[in-house]
Amino acid sequence: MLSLDNIKAKKGQKKRKDVGRGVGSGHGKTAGHGTKGQRSRSGVSGLKRLGMRPRILQTPKSKGFTSMYKKNQTVSVSSINENFKDGDIVNLNTLLKADLIKRTNQPVKILGKEKLTVKVTFEGVKLSKSVK
Numbered sequence: 450m451l452s453l454d455n456i457k458a459k460k461g462q463k464k465r466k467d468v469g470r471g472v473g474s475g476h477g478k479t480a481g482h483g484t485k486g487q488r489s490r491s492g493v494s495g496l497k498r499l500g501m502r503p504r505i506l507q508t509p510k511s512k513g514f515t516s517m518y519k520k521n522q523t524v525s526v527s528s529i530n531e532n533f534k535d536g537d538i539v540n541l542n543t544l545l546k547a548d549l550i551k552r553t554n555q556p557v558k559i560l561g562k563e564k565l566t567v568k569v570t571f572e573g574v575k576l577s578k579s580v581k
Contacts, residue, residue, distance in 0.1 A: 522550045526561030526580060533569050540572040 458464060468480035482489040524544060532547040533539060541553040550557055558575040565580070 519555055521556050521558040521575065522552075523558055523560050524549050524574075526559065526563045526565055529559065529569065530563070530566045533567050535568045537567070538570045538572055539574060541574070544574075 466476060466481075467474060468476040469478075471477040479489065487493055528549055529539060532549065533543075537543065539559075541550070541557060544550045544557060545553055556575060557573075558577065559571065559580050560577045562579045
């Protein structure tokens with residue numbers, strides 16, 4: 450028959466520590482909080498472990514700013530006049546071969562107020578109003 454004196458806890462369930470129930474219990478008097486200091490007082494619960502730095506302070510600070518928009522690589526009209534001949538096609542690959550741009554994954558814009566002296570065809574590049 451089931452009665453209060455023969456009830457057992459569920460398997461794997463630990464018995465709660467009874468604190469502050471007299472010196473004979475082993476957890477009496479200061480109830481496991483030690484003597485004196487902020488952590489021994491009542492109302493202190495959310496304190497971090499001593500020596501633990503919060504995760505947000507462990508991460509390095511970001512330096513500078515990165516724009517979400519791709520920046521144009523610029524090429525001047527004078528450099529196109531110097532590096533290309535009549536009838537050439539100016540696109541990302543030919544500009545890269547001529548060493549006028551550094552990479553092909555960024556957009557390219559042709560700038561300059563000078564006149565184009567060579568007759569070239571532009572493909573896949575942006576042109577300023579003055580160049581058009």
